[in-house]
Amino acid sequence: MNLKIRIWRQKDAQDRGQFVEYDAPDVNVEMSFLEMLDVVNERLIARGEEPVAFDSDCREGICGACALVINGVAHGGQRGTTACQLHMRHFHDGQTITVEPWRAKAFPVLRDLVTDRSAFDRIIQAGGFISVNTGGTPDANTIPIPKTDADDSMDAASCIGCGACVAACKNASAMLFVSAKVSHLALLPQGKVERERRAVNMVRAMDSEGFGNCTVTGSCEAVCPKEISLNFIARMNREYGAAILKNK
Ligand code: SF4
Ligand code: FES
Secondary structure (H helix, E strand, O other): OOEEEEEEEOOOOOOOOEEEEEEEOOOOOOOEHHHHHHHHHHHHHHOOOOOOOOOOOOOOOOOOOOOOEEOOEEOOOOOOOOHHHOEHHHOOOOOEEEEEOOOOOOOOEEEOOEEOOHHHHHHHHHHOOOOOOOOOHHHHHOOOOOHHHHHHHHHHHOOOOOOHHHHHOOOOEOHHHHHHHHHHHHOOHHHOOOHHHHHHHHHHHHHHOOOEOOOOOOHHHHHOOOOOOOHHHHHHHHHHHHHHHHOO
16 A cells, blocks of 8 residues: 655744655555554655654553544544554555644644643642552452442543543543543542542643633544543533532
């Protein structure tokens, strides 16, 4: 398969950046999207040019590092799939593929396709933890938890913090991410001690990082590689509202 790849090139955070088109001949359809970029980079290095900077780590869909907008869609548009798990068989011979970084004020571009997503880390630091002593694994297994709560909590916990929800949202809202983190802990007995403080602190941290507000367009849910439901945003709003009212 022969492709043309239009890639966002930007030297550093100050550079204006621009798209540069590269030929990608003989692409194997079994390659992942990142493996295709590796081959593009090897050719650039062989020609003495700067390789394209992009983030990746696990390449198994579990770490959330591979933050790429592919043909205008965060993670490339395959439902429930990260960019690292997207395969070239979903593209066709002769296609021009556009690759760019997440675009959001709170995720500044550092270089080429690499963005600074430390804003998410600071939101987690504001409340995405529990500080009660929960004992060992056997102790956890002796606490009865309703099956529906355990399932909902596990669904929320599957958020990998990739930021695609922000990249897809016209408001650059981080509410799907924050609601997943708030809900995953609030649903379990171990997380209830700090429940109110957590919701308030994480929402405040989200606002102070410059993320926008949710207007329920659903674009976040559509691109989320872990298919986190919009229902978690409604749950977070209830958590936050209850905490504010109680502490008035
Ligand atoms: S909610 Fe989905 S899209 Fe947003 S950070 Fe979590 S896994 Fe990524
Ligand atoms: S590189 Fe880890 S999720 Fe894609």
